[in-house]
Amino acid sequence: MTGMAQTYDAADGAGRQGNHSDHPGEQGAEDPVRLLEIREAPLSVDEVFAAVGDRAAGGTALFVGTVRNHDGGTDVARLGYSSHPSAEAELRRVAEKVVAEHPVRALAAVHRIGDLEVGDLAVVVAVSCPHRAEAFDACRKLIDDLKHEVPIWKHQTFSDGTEEWVGV
Template sequence: MYARITEEPLSVADVAARVGDDRSGAVVTFTGVVRNHDDGQPVTAIDYSAHPQAEAILAGLVEECAQRDGVHGAAAAHRVGHLEVGDLAMVVAVSAEHRGEAFAAASDLVDAVKAGVPVWKCQWLADGSHEWSGLP
């Protein structure tokens, strides 16, 4: 199990390597990338910030994922700080006995991270303005 909130650039290979298990026949990864638009507006960068407990909450979600039937490893990392278009914002990896279990667990983990980990983003728009996104 691996859960990390970091200002350092993320590595898909590093996160995926943390879920390796000889019992697994599948490893699924998800990579969240900063895109150049949101809701019809051009985006140039994102500033992510996180609550001090964000990593502990992320660890709980990763642990919950790792306990699913057929899953042998789960890992997630989320970046904070200033990210440019094309930078990796989140990486999730899940290993499982079969691909169906791995895909389902990875998808559910991504959804849980987005819904439950207190990470917020301020999007910088092409006109120089900014807006907070994803607030309840």
């Protein structure tokens, strides 16, 4: 059901997938998946935000994941991300699932791999929908499923010299 708008019955609040809406602008976009990429180059919030621009969207939610300076009470010096060759295909599967479950007008997700420093952007995702609550829900689903289902692994190096792999 990619590209289908979800309409709501005001009487009972039940959400339903469908082609019909009271307003043509709420019908699903032709191809709402606008940008999906796993890359070594630095990420741009502006690029991802621009990718989900849609005149029929009343809400856009954006999430930016950054490299923090600690984890589990230990100082992080740096980290590296690596991915399986299937990662982009899995990212597409996750994106299409979000589109099928939410009235997404546009969706974008970019994850960085390679060596990153504290403060660098690791992941940027955004979703635009007809309404803000839908955008928040779809964006949360997108980032949560990306982190749980896309084979991207984090190798943390701590300031005390110890290391750990996360997500393996």
